[in-house]
Amino acid sequence: MVCSLVRGPFRRYFTLNLYMSMSFFVSLGRYLVFTRHGLLSPEYTYFYYYSDATLTICLYFALMGLYAIVFEELGAALKLRVFMMLLLIGTTLFSFSVVHQSEARMLTHYIVEISQNLYFVGLVLTYVLWAALLKLHESRVRVIQIVLSLGVYFSVNAANYALHNAYPNLRVVWEYLPPVTGMLLPVAWIYAFMRFDDEARLAPARLAVVPR
Amino acid sequence: MMAGLIFVFSLAAMMQFFVSYCRSLIAASARRALSLDVQDVVGITRSAKSEDFERVMQFLHLCPERREDRNGIQAIGAYFRLLGAVGKTLGKLIPSLRAWIESERSQCAYFAAVALDRRIAYSRDMLAEQMTA
Numbered sequence: 001m002v003c004s005l006v007r008g009p010f011r012r013y014f015t016l017n018l019y020m021s022m023s024f025f026v027s028l029g030r031y032l033v034f035t036r037h038g039l040l041s042p043e044y045t046y047f048y049y050y051s052d053a054t055l056t057i058c059l060y061f062a063l064m065g066l067y068a069i070v071f072e073e074l075g076a077a078l079k080l081r082v083f084m085m086l087l088l089i090g091t092t093l094f095s096f097s098v099v100h101q102s103e104a105r106m107l108t109h110y111i112v113e114i115s116q117n118l119y120f121v122g123l124v125l126t127y128v129l130w131a132a133l134l135k136l137h138e139s140r141v142r143v144i145q146i147v148l149s150l151g152v153y154f155s156v157n158a159a160n161y162a163l164h165n166a167y168p169n170l171r172v173v174w175e176y177l178p179p180v181t182g183m184l185l186p187v188a189w190i191y192a193f194m195r196f197d198d199e200a201r202l203a204p205a206r207l208a209v210v211p212r
Numbered sequence: 213m214m215a216g217l218i219f220v221f222s223l224a225a226m227m228q229f230f231v232s233y234c235r236s237l238i239a240a241s242a243r244r245a246l247s248l249d250v251q252d253v254v255g256i257t258r259s260a261k262s263e264d265f266e267r268v269m270q271f272l273h274l275c276p277e278r279r280e281d282r283n284g285i286q287a288i289g290a291y292f293r294l295l296g297a298v299g300k301t302l303g304k305l306i307p308s309l310r311a312w313i314e315s316e317r318s319q320c321a322y323f324a325a326v327a328l329d330r331r332i333a334y335s336r337d338m339l340a341e342q343m344t345a
Contacts, residue, residue: 120218123225130229144236151229159222166215187283188233194280195240202239 009198015065016146016189019058023186026051049111052178056118056157059150060088063125066147070129070138084125091121116161123154139201142192149188156181234291237284238319241326250329260325262317265292268324275331276338285327292320 010017030048037043067080092114129147138144156177164174251257254268272285295313303310 116215116218120222123222126229127225130232141236141240145233148229148233148236152226152233155222155226155229159219159226162215162219162222166219191280191284195284200240202236 009193012069012198013065013146015062019055019062020186020189022058023055026055046111049115053111053115053118056115056122057088059122059154060084060118060125063122063129063150066143066150067129069143070132070136087121087125088118091117112161112165116158116165119154119158119161123151123158126151126154139203140198141196141200141202142198144202145192145196146189149185149192152188153181153184156184230294231291234287235316237288238316238323241323242319244326244329246325247329247333250325250332254325254328256322256325260318260321262314262321265317265321265324268321268328272324272328272331275328276335278331278334281327281330285324288320288323292317295320 029051030044033044033047064081064084067084071080094117126147130151132138133144133147160174160177160181163170167174246256254264254271256264256268260268269289295317299310299313299317303313
């Protein structure tokens with residue numbers, strides 16, 4: 001947030017700033033719950049997972065903002081926003097229906113299931129955005145780096161929650177990965193804002209793993 | 213089943229995004245020319261070789277760190293090692309992949325040389341500030 005204020009494009013990347021400010025308040029809330037109830041308490045567990053799902057939804061808004069930036073010249077931003085909101089609601093309902101049978105462990109199972117699905121849908125949407133960037137020859141370095149870092153973040157977390165869902169006993173992996181990946185977005189976004197201005201460009205075709 | 217599919221797809225997508233992200237970092241520094249001082253020190257003029265990477269990294273660790281480029285250098289270091297691991301396994305089976313990996317690794321070395329150039333300039337600026345203070 002501070003970097004985008006210093007460098008100017010605060011309003012242009014408003015949804016990214018919204019996510020970062022939410023992330024700050026969630027971290028503060030987690031710290032308060034942690035100091036009052038302890039790391040292994042149910043209060044902290046519930047707060048952690050539900051705040052994580054809330055942050056993921058904020059990240060959807062950030063993604064919508066990026067879609068709006070990329071598609072602003074085509075005038076299709078509003079339709080895309082409506083589509084993404086419907087997708088978000090659909091994902092939530094789908095996750096609820098999947099775990100509806102297992103009511104005994106409803107809340108804990110539901111939140112892992114919904115987090116896995118939310119991250120996965122986020123990953124698919126980021127993948128579509130990345131394909132659109134390549135197709136439209138979008139060359140702004142800052143936009144490219146923000147989208148790619150989002151892709152890495154969504155995919156690591158989707159894989160992590162899938163692992164959590166499939167192997168609940170494999171704590172050593174899925175418990176320690178989120179704190180590491182939590183650093184990824186702030187670091188990558190600070191780099192993108194501080195290193196490049198909004199008009200810095202590069203050829204996007206050079207970045208595709210499969211040459212175009 | 214569903215979790216397994218999501219896991220496999222996510223890992224594949226993560227590799228693709230990570231490679232593209234590292235290439236975006238490299239591409240941003242590829243157009244920058246090295247200063248004469250750095251060219252003399254590391255022996256790289258316009259293009260680097262993959263063998264230069266470790267040597268340039270040793271020089272980098274001798275310079276005072278800049279917070280802005282630390283994470284970029286770490287990401288490229290991880291990318292360089294990942295390419296090395298892929299080259300040692302799949303590269304033996306697919307010669308064209310080996311050539312691509314070699315080209316990518318040499319660009320990683322050039323990225324490190326550009327970072328070294330920035331760090332040297334930063335150290336000089338710091339020294340000049342101290343001298344005037």
